[in-house]
Amino acid sequence: MTGVPGVDHPEEQTEAEITLTGRGVSVSSRVEVVHDGHVTVRPSVSEFVDQVVVKVGDAVEVFWTSEDSQRSLPAEVTDVESGAVVRWRLRATGPAEISQRRKAVRGRITVPVIAEYSAIELRGETADISEAGLRAEFQGLGAPPEAGMKLDLTVELEDGVIRTKAEVVRTQARGAHWVMSIRFLNLQEKDQDRVRKRVFQALREERARKADDAPPGLRG
16 A cells, blocks of 8 residues: 555554444454555454454444544455454555544553442453543452443543543453443543543554664664
């Protein structure tokens, strides 16, 4: 694929979000290969166990961050590889552009989080977070909360605590641990800004680490 990496298409070995057009499903992924108009990604589909997430011919949008903005690329699924390693091959169907809709960008950030509901307090750590919500692993206690259950959530960012109402999107039990996807409800604008700032900081730090780890001849 020709063009400027990060502008006309996502860079290899970076994070991208794949959104299924018209279905309201978004999956985080790692971009493996970009070549000749195609993008190959390894999606994180652990939250969709036993579900067929995409099929050949599906229309999707690829979202990624470029510096402090977000870009999108329309594409079509051309191949789905299942098994121990899941890969999707996507063909670009149009040019990349600055995303025209507000899309929450997720970052891999690990901070303490507390979820309270029905006199139960769950403690855990985030796996990733955005201004729209988070995914976290908790120590299980009682019965797992069902989708739609309301929570009082406390997130301990480095610059202070965020408290907000939230809602469970899904819960996946892994033995004594629960991995929960949670949506924020009416998060204050100042706290949205704090989360967004922290996410872009994490993405910049990740890019810097990758640059440091690259062989000398490949460093920019």
